[in-house]
Amino acid sequence: MSSPDTPQSILLAGLDGDNTWGIEHYMKRGGYSALRKVLESGMTPEQIIAEVKKSELRGRGGAGFPTGLKWSFMPRNFPMDKYVVCNSDEGEPGTFKDRDILRFNPHLVIEGMAIAGFAMGCSRGYNYIHGEVWSLYERFEQALAEARAAGFIGRNILGKGFDFELFAHHGWGAYICGEETALLESIEGKKGQPRFKPPFPASHGLYGKPTTINNTETFASIPWIIDHGGEAFQALGKPNNGGTKIFSVSGHVNRPGVYEIPLGTPFPALLEMCGGMRGGRKLKAVIPGGSSAPVLPGDIMMDCTMDYDSIAKAGSMLGSGAVIVMDESTCMVKSLERLSYFYHEESCGQCTPCREGTGWLYRMVHRIEHGEGRPDDLDTLDNVASNIAGRTICALGDAAAFPVKSFIKHFRPEFEYHVEHKRCLVPVEVQREGSRIYVEHAAC
Amino acid sequence: MNDTVSKETMSFALNEASRAAIDREVAKYPEGQAISAVMAGLRIAQEQNGWLSPEAIEAVADYLAIPAMAAMEVATFYNMYDVKPVGRWKIVVCTNLPCALSGGEQAAEYVQEKLGIGFNETTPDGRFTLKEGECMGVCGDAPAIIVNNTRLCSWMSREKIDALLDELK
Numbered sequence: 001m002s003s004p005d006t007p008q009s010i011l012l013a014g015l016d017g018d019n020t021w022g023i024e025h026y027m028k029r030g031g032y033s034a035l036r037k038v039l040e041s042g043m044t045p046e047q048i049i050a051e052v053k054k055s056e057l058r059g060r061g062g063a064g065f066p067t068g069l070k071w072s073f074m075p076r077n078f079p080m081d082k083y084v085v086c087n088s089d090e091g092e093p094g095t096f097k098d099r100d101i102l103r104f105n106p107h108l109v110i111e112g113m114a115i116a117g118f119a120m121g122c123s124r125g126y127n128y129i130h131g132e133v134w135s136l137y138e139r140f141e142q143a144l145a146e147a148r149a150a151g152f153i154g155r156n157i158l159g160k161g162f163d164f165e166l167f168a169h170h171g172w173g174a175y176i177c178g179e180e181t182a183l184l185e186s187i188e189g190k191k192g193q194p195r196f197k198p199p200f201p202a203s204h205g206l207y208g209k210p211t212t213i214n215n216t217e218t219f220a221s222i223p224w225i226i227d228h229g230g231e232a233f234q235a236l237g238k239p240n241n242g243g244t245k246i247f248s249v250s251g252h253v254n255r256p257g258v259y260e261i262p263l264g265t266p267f268p269a270l271l272e273m274c275g276g277m278r279g280g281r282k283l284k285a286v287i288p289g290g291s292s293a294p295v296l297p298g299d300i301m302m303d304c305t306m307d308y309d310s311i312a313k314a315g316s317m318l319g320s321g322a323v324i325v326m327d328e329s330t331c332m333v334k335s336l337e338r339l340s341y342f343y344h345e346e347s348c349g350q351c352t353p354c355r356e357g358t359g360w361l362y363r364m365v366h367r368i369e370h371g372e373g374r375p376d377d378l379d380t381l382d383n384v385a386s387n388i389a390g391r392t393i394c395a396l397g398d399a400a401a402f403p404v405k406s407f408i409k410h411f412r413p414e415f416e417y418h419v420e421h422k423r424c425l426v427p428v429e430v431q432r433e434g435s436r437i438y439v440e441h442a443a444c
Numbered sequence: 445m446n447d448t449v450s451k452e453t454m455s456f457a458l459n460e461a462s463r464a465a466i467d468r469e470v471a472k473y474p475e476g477q478a479i480s481a482v483m484a485g486l487r488i489a490q491e492q493n494g495w496l497s498p499e500a501i502e503a504v505a506d507y508l509a510i511p512a513m514a515a516m517e518v519a520t521f522y523n524m525y526d527v528k529p530v531g532r533w534k535i536v537v538c539t540n541l542p543c544a545l546s547g548g549e550q551a552a553e554y555v556q557e558k559l560g561i562g563f564n565e566t567t568p569d570g571r572f573t574l575k576e577g578e579c580m581g582v583c584g585d586a587p588a589i590i591v592n593n594t595r596l597c598s599w600m601s602r603e604k605i606d607a608l609l610d611e612l613k
């Protein structure tokens with residue numbers, strides 16, 4: 001479980017665990033050559049943005065929005081402060097890829113952010129790091145000190161008159177701060193409550209100034225694009241889905257972990273890289289893009305390729321690339337109960353449909369799981385979920401609704417069994433057997 | 445940081461190390477935005493005091509010259525601030541679905557059994573407080589435990605849980 005490197009890696013290539021994150025090793029791997037190229041060959045911001053557009057890089061934080069297009073929204077001739085912000089608040093259940101980028105290759109993010117700053121005319125940036133991964137915040141600060149000492153951030157970078165300052169800000173236990181406008185509020189020292197949009201951050205962002213927010217992995221992809229060209233990056237993946245993507249695979253596989261593979265790789269191939277299903281049990285279901293993405297039955301998943309378009313066509317989302325694998329020992333009602341609890345717990349409480357609706361969803365699924373469900377509960381659940389989605393300030397409302405609707409849609413008989421028989425279709429001992437291995441034996 | 449002001453008197457003053465650490469945070473933000481350092485400030489005060497008493501929150505607010513209410517709102521919004529006293533060791537076990545599929549729940553049960561307490565409870569000797577965690581962003585390391593907010597423990601089998609709890613005096 002040590003090396004996340006696969007033969008096709010570009011973001012996690014050539015790393016040796018905790019030993020090679022420092023600037024010396026980064027530069028030996030060719031690090032900071034892209035920033036140098038930008039500044040020394042006189043690439044213009046327009047040329048950089050055009051290259052990113054050509055790469056067909058789509059945001060790796062969840063929504064899959066084209067990065068080049070997002071960058072082009074920033075006001076070109078705004079004379080005052082503008083900000084570039086990195087979203088490393090990785091808290092979407094199932095997602096743990098940004099952690100490995102920051103752990104093993106933090107300078108890649110710094111370089112990507114500096115290039116982004118140059119392309120959008122920003123002289124200041126922040127990286128917002130999930131509080132739970134504290135050591136990565138400390139490491140990022142160390143990496144920043146190295147980059148500053150080497151002259152890659154700060155004033156007059158490489159003597160080319162470009163100023164860029166970058167700092168780390170830590171979260172402290174609030175999933176909602178992964179939502180980009182909640183994250184901005186949080187940097188401003190407030191509760192992490194999402195803002196109404198519009199105005200969008202590109203016009204009114206951090207401290208009211210134009211701001212671009214991208215995910216850690218998105219920024220980490222930029223140096224390679226500059227070094228090798230947008231077309232080469234695009235060609236690594238498939239049309240409209242450029243590049244490699246780091247998938248976080250959790251659940252019932254033999255080797256949970258992160259795997260960087262080209263977008264468009266068939267799901268069965270990814271499953272094989274993870275050592276196949278734990279205990280040789282049968283694949284039941286997969287949540288392909290983090291807990292907010294609709295669940296898909298295993299047989300549908302086996303026909304998918306791992307890219308935005310294929311997963312969307314199958315009825316779910318690639319999201320953050322968090323692949324949660326569930327085998328036949330899984331009780332779908334209990335699984336949904338845990339996810340519903342999470343959204344209820346993490347709702348920031350600003351919008352009534354989300355605040356009340358997530359509580360309602362959780363209590364109903366809880367009731368079904370505990371043998372107190374009523375026959376009409378399933379329709380009510382679906383109804384409540386439909387009434388949250390699309391009616392809230394931020395997408396957490398949708399994120400709470402999607403699992404409920406998709407679990408019931410694909411696994412309705414299991415929910416009905418629960419209501420009728422007041423117990424799980426999958427016997428509890430079988431469920432425990434399916435997940436106990438790492439309590440019995442440490443994986444490392 | 446051992447010059448903690450005792451919990452009994454409830455008075456609290458930021459010590460020199462804490463003030464220096466907060467100064468470094470304030471320097472990250474633009475002129476006039478010291479309030480951006482409130483999250484770090486509260487974390488630092490919590491580390492010094494063991495938990496965030498109202499006095500500790502007020503001290504941070506005073507130091508940053510922001511309204512105490514603003515700091516209080518932040519302290520109560522984010523889960524990793526302990527606005528009530530906790531044991532010497534706060535143990536948080538992730539039980540969210542991805543972890544649960546690899547033993548997260550069973551690890552939590554085992555810790556409960558060993559400590560004889562449930563979630564959100566503290567052992568009578570004040571040594572341990574146990575909490576149920578949400579996704580820590582390390583699901584590949586399940587079962588995952590975080591001790592006192594900053595120490596991540598991965599792949600916590602029963603054996604490793606035994607060793608960890610023995611180590612935390």
Ligand SMILES: Cc1cc2nc3c(=O)[nH]c(=O)nc-3n(C[C@H](O)[C@H](O)[C@H](O)COP(=O)(O)O)c2cc1C
Pocket residue numbers: 058059060061062063064065087088089090091092175176177178179180181213214215216218394395396399
């Ligand atoms: C509830 C919620 C949680 C989110 N959590 C994250 C997160 O942890 N990391 C992230 O990069 N994006 C997260 N997002 C998406 C961000 O709002 C934003 O779209 C993203 O950071 C943009 O970067 P990208 O275009 O590079 O993907 C979240 C969104 C919502 C609604």
Ligand code: SF4
Pocket residue numbers: 176193194346347348349350351352354355392393394395396397
């Ligand atoms: S949808 Fe939920 S989390 Fe998002 S702003 Fe509204 S209440 Fe807050």
Ligand code: FES
Pocket residue numbers: 093094095538539540541542543544548578579580581582583584586588
């Ligand atoms: S679900 Fe436990 S760390 Fe992600």
